[in-house]
Amino acid sequence: MTPFDIAVRFVLNNEKGINTNPKDPGGITNFGISLRFLKNMDKEILKNYLIFDEPTEQIIINLTEEQAIKLYYGEFWLNAPFDRINNQTVCNYVFDMAINLGISPAIKAVQRACWSACDNRKFLEEDGILGETTLGCLNGNAKVFSALKSERAGDYRVIVATHPEQKEFINGWLTRAYE
Numbered sequence: 001m002t003p004f005d006i007a008v009r010f011v012l013n014n015e016k017g018i019n020t021n022p023k024d025p026g027g028i029t030n031f032g033i034s035l036r037f038l039k040n041m042d043k044e045i046l047k048n049y050l051i052f053d054e055p056t057e058q059i060i061i062n063l064t065e066e067q068a069i070k071l072y073y074g075e076f077w078l079n080a081p082f083d084r085i086n087n088q089t090v091c092n093y094v095f096d097m098a099i100n101l102g103i104s105p106a107i108k109a110v111q112r113a114c115w116s117a118c119d120n121r122k123f124l125e126e127d128g129i130l131g132e133t134t135l136g137c138l139n140g141n142a143k144v145f146s147a148l149k150s151e152r153a154g155d156y157r158v159i160v161a162t163h164p165e166q167k168e169f170i171n172g173w174l175t176r177a178y179e
Contacts, residue, residue, distance in 0.1 A: 003083050003091055008072050010092035011099050014176055015068075018061060023165060028060045031068035032099055035060050041075070048074060072099065079103055080130045086139040093145070094138075097152055100176070104128030109155055110138060113147035153177040 015032025026034030038055035
């Protein structure tokens with residue numbers, strides 16, 4: 001198995017089934033792929049994932065696991081060097097964060113965790129890019145993973161503080177952050 005295969009299985013374990021909660025800002029979701037996400041994609045790119053019509057709730061309902069995996073690979077995995085994270089557990093966790101929070105916000109959380117664990121604030125910019133300095137700290141310090149869990153939980157708390165209508169999701173998000 002490749003690191004992607006293992007990481008995407010971790011994500012799919014967290015992103016089970018169809019979510020039709022009307023308070024979810026992403027709209028209806030299946031395998032963690034939301035209607036909002038698909039609607040924001042270019043129609044030509046959607047064809048790569050066998051989605052030929054305007055994204056609708058029915059397209060989300062009919063989404064296959066294979067399509068979701070291809071979307072995760074093409075729209076997330078290939079957009080940051082997740083495969084250069086040495087520890088598979090950390091790779092799974094960071095990739096899951098990227099799916100749930102977005103790539104740039106997830107990597108910014110990694111960078112803030114590196115500041116805590118590596119005392120690397122002078123040399124590491126919070127730019128949302130998984131570059132050499134960020135990878136070096138992430139791969140070279142076991143304390144980063146604990147700090148990363150706190151950063152992720154903090155991001156979820158900020159979401160709820162700024163969007164109180166999402167408060168019902170906080171317990172699930174915090175469970176995911178600390179797993």
